[in-house]
Amino acid sequence: MAAAIRIKGVLSPVVTPFKADYAPDTERFVKQCKWLISQNVGLACFGTNSEANSLSVAERVELLEALVAAGIDPGRMMPGTGCCALSDSVKLTAHAVKLGCAGALMLPPFYYKGVPDEGLFRNYSEIIQRVGDSRLRIYLYHIPPVSQVAITLPLIERLIKAYPDTVVGLKDSSGDWNNTKAVLDNFAKTGFSVFPGSESFLLAGLRNGGSGCISATANVNPAAIDKLYTEWQNADADAQQDALNRVRSTFAKYPMIPALKAAVAHYAGDPAWGTTRPPLVELDAGQRAKLVDELTAIDFAMPGLQARR
Amino acid sequence: MAAAIRIKGVLSPVVTPFKADYAPDTERFVKQCKWLISQNVGLACFGTNSEANSLSVAERVELLEALVAAGIDPGRMMPGTGCCALSDSVKLTAHAVKLGCAGALMLPPFYYKGVPDEGLFRNYSEIIQRVGDSRLRIYLYHIPPVSQVAITLPLIERLIKAYPDTVVGLKDSSGDWNNTKAVLDNFAKTGFSVFPGSESFLLAGLRNGGSGCISATANVNPAAIDKLYTEWQNADADAQQDALNRVRSTFAKYPMIPALKAAVAHYAGDPAWGTTRPPLVELDAGQRAKLVDELTAIDFAMPGLQARR
Numbered sequence: 001m002a003a004a005i006r007i008k009g010v011l012s013p014v015v016t017p018f019k020a021d022y023a024p025d026t027e028r029f030v031k032q033c034k035w036l037i038s039q040n041v042g043l044a045c046f047g048t049n050s051e052a053n054s055l056s057v058a059e060r061v062e063l064l065e066a067l068v069a070a071g072i073d074p075g076r077m078m079p080g081t082g083c084c085a086l087s088d089s090v091k092l093t094a095h096a097v098k099l100g101c102a103g104a105l106m107l108p109p110f111y112y113k114g115v116p117d118e119g120l121f122r123n124y125s126e127i128i129q130r131v132g133d134s135r136l137r138i139y140l141y142h143i144p145p146v147s148q149v150a151i152t153l154p155l156i157e158r159l160i161k162a163y164p165d166t167v168v169g170l171k172d173s174s175g176d177w178n179n180t181k182a183v184l185d186n187f188a189k190t191g192f193s194v195f196p197g198s199e200s201f202l203l204a205g206l207r208n209g210g211s212g213c214i215s216a217t218a219n220v221n222p223a224a225i226d227k228l229y230t231e232w233q234n235a236d237a238d239a240q241q242d243a244l245n246r247v248r249s250t251f252a253k254y255p256m257i258p259a260l261k262a263a264v265a266h267y268a269g270d271p272a273w274g275t276t277r278p279p280l281v282e283l284d285a286g287q288r289a290k291l292v293d294e295l296t297a298i299d300f301a302m303p304g305l306q307a308r309r
Numbered sequence: 310m311a312a313a314i315r316i317k318g319v320l321s322p323v324v325t326p327f328k329a330d331y332a333p334d335t336e337r338f339v340k341q342c343k344w345l346i347s348q349n350v351g352l353a354c355f356g357t358n359s360e361a362n363s364l365s366v367a368e369r370v371e372l373l374e375a376l377v378a379a380g381i382d383p384g385r386m387m388p389g390t391g392c393c394a395l396s397d398s399v400k401l402t403a404h405a406v407k408l409g410c411a412g413a414l415m416l417p418p419f420y421y422k423g424v425p426d427e428g429l430f431r432n433y434s435e436i437i438q439r440v441g442d443s444r445l446r447i448y449l450y451h452i453p454p455v456s457q458v459a460i461t462l463p464l465i466e467r468l469i470k471a472y473p474d475t476v477v478g479l480k481d482s483s484g485d486w487n488n489t490k491a492v493l494d495n496f497a498k499t500g501f502s503v504f505p506g507s508e509s510f511l512l513a514g515l516r517n518g519g520s521g522c523i524s525a526t527a528n529v530n531p532a533a534i535d536k537l538y539t540e541w542q543n544a545d546a547d548a549q550q551d552a553l554n555r556v557r558s559t560f561a562k563y564p565m566i567p568a569l570k571a572a573v574a575h576y577a578g579d580p581a582w583g584t585t586r587p588p589l590v591e592l593d594a595g596q597r598a599k600l601v602d603e604l605t606a607i608d609f610a611m612p613g614l615q616a617r618r
Contacts, residue, residue, distance in 0.1 A: 022435070053420035053421070054420070055396070056366070056396040057365070058396075059394070059396060084362040085368070086331060086363060086586060086587055087367075109362075109363065109587070110420065112362070112455065113454070113455055118590050119587050120588050122588070122590070146420065146422055147420075148422075278431035278435060279431070280421060281424075
């Protein structure tokens with residue numbers, strides 16, 4: 001394994017703000033990213049919860065460049081760069097490396113279902129060879145509930161063997177702890193970075209050699225999640241995990257992305273944040289009010305974001 | 310409904326040839342498209358079987374322009390233009406309209422699963438309004454086994470009501486005759502064009518008001534499929550359908566796209582045709598030999614393509 005400093009801790013698949021005409025809202029995006037960084041949370045921008053697959057390649061390139069231009073450290077960024085088209089994945093990945101990003105979080109091509117591991121291996125292999133940059137660090141993105149295309153244990157093993165300095169980690173959004181545990185047990189001890197895709201598995205992951213988590217709700221509850229990441233060996237770690245779970249499960253009652261955006265809109269006092277790009281639909285007024293009531297009932301109020309107002 | 314001439318009959322989701330480095334092979338693509346046109350088969354290029362979702366927007370634009378530059382009538386083209394990103398769908402659809410294509414075959418955004426019909430309606434509605442061209446004819450593309458996102462009957466009804474001159478048809482690749490029948494029964498009588506996504510349902514579709522079919526195997530068996538389209542009211546129509554089914558079911562024993570390409574490679578005497586872009590994998594030598602044996606056993610030999618050699 002390369003000796004380069006590896007990104008770890010808590011990362012957020014940053015929600016992407018849109019203007020009323022559904023164009024990406026660069027100004028609000030930069031502001032949100034700066035706030036997350038101030039909460040010690042890294043930027044897994046262009047993830048599932050970022051509506052990244054509703055953005056064109058050019059839109060993603062422009063947003064990432066805006067973050068760097070705003071002075072945010074690319075060493076705290078792990079942008080999503082895995083697309084259906086090999087040519088798009090190569091372009092986005094090369095761009096992220098050129099900007100100095102700590103890593104690239106890579107979905108498998110997700111249109112065709114039931115493809116063989118050989119085809120997925122070729123996809124990643126071609127990207128690595130075409131990018132052709134020793135700084136590239138790939139984090140595989142396993143999210144079968146959405147992508148419907150899995151990153152299997154044999155595929156991980158084959159990729160690590162072929163590209164030990166490049167294929168260095170995985171985000172597991174399967175929601176299946178048994179799978180996360182299997183990835184940890186098989187690969188973590190050799191330095192492979194495993195990030196559960198939800199803070200629900202943060203503590204269990206850390207106790208089994210995990211590297212942190214990359215979680216939707218890190219968009220709204222960053223400080224508390226980072227606190228558990230820092231204090232996971234403390235006596236109150238299980239209580240901290242329980243508190244995180246209460247927030248998570250409240251958001252999980254709603255369509256996650258619209259709910260995250262509704263919360264940012266509410267606590268930042270900035271209704272424009274509520275907009276989602278089609279095919280997603282924002283929460284309606286009733287849902288928004290209910291979400292805030294439920295969050296208030298568990299004493300959650302995004303204090304960091306409120307301070308930003 | 311508009312009085313413009315509506316494309317109908319048999320269309321092929323044209324297989325896309327790749328060079329050894331996986332770049333699209335424009336020359337072979339144009340040649341294949343000209344051959345299909347000579348067989349009276351229209352070009353639903355950039356469909357699922359075209360590996361379209363493995364192509365970037367720029368790659369699709371270039372290939373479509375090459376067809377028009379080669380003198381092929383855009384009135385015989387229904388390119389796939391539906392992407393995950395609204396911005397990409399708008400770009401491809403506007404481009405197809407500008408070139409004079411007969412229609413655009415549009416997948417719903419397919420990354421996010423379980424999205425509400427309202428979100429899909431907004432997607433199509435935004436595309437129609439942004440393209441803003443009265444020549445646009447949209448054919449909805451229902452292929453839940455792959456896209457995992459369905460075009461429901463209520464969504465079709467809502468889109469037809471909102472855009473009666475624009476949303477004029479649907480390709481049904483559900484593989485579920487009951488769904489095709491329901492779409493036909495509900496919408497065909499008002500002029501909505503319904504294309505089953507397989508020639509297996511060509512005759513049944515025509516008997517219920519269908520407009521033809523858009524089928525993978527039209528890449529390899531175009532003349533016979535078009536013959537049934539033309540002669541469906543003849544006494545031997547059921548026998549013709551049975552013969553088509555034998556060819557289809559032979560290909561269906563293999564991964565469809567690699568098998569189609571292997572057949573073109575074999576009968577055109579042009580091995581380069583076998584290449585598939587990752588994440589797909591070409592048939593191996595044993596599979597190729599077995600496929601040809603099985604096709605030979607049913608007296609199938611792509612005579613039109615052999616004549617091209």
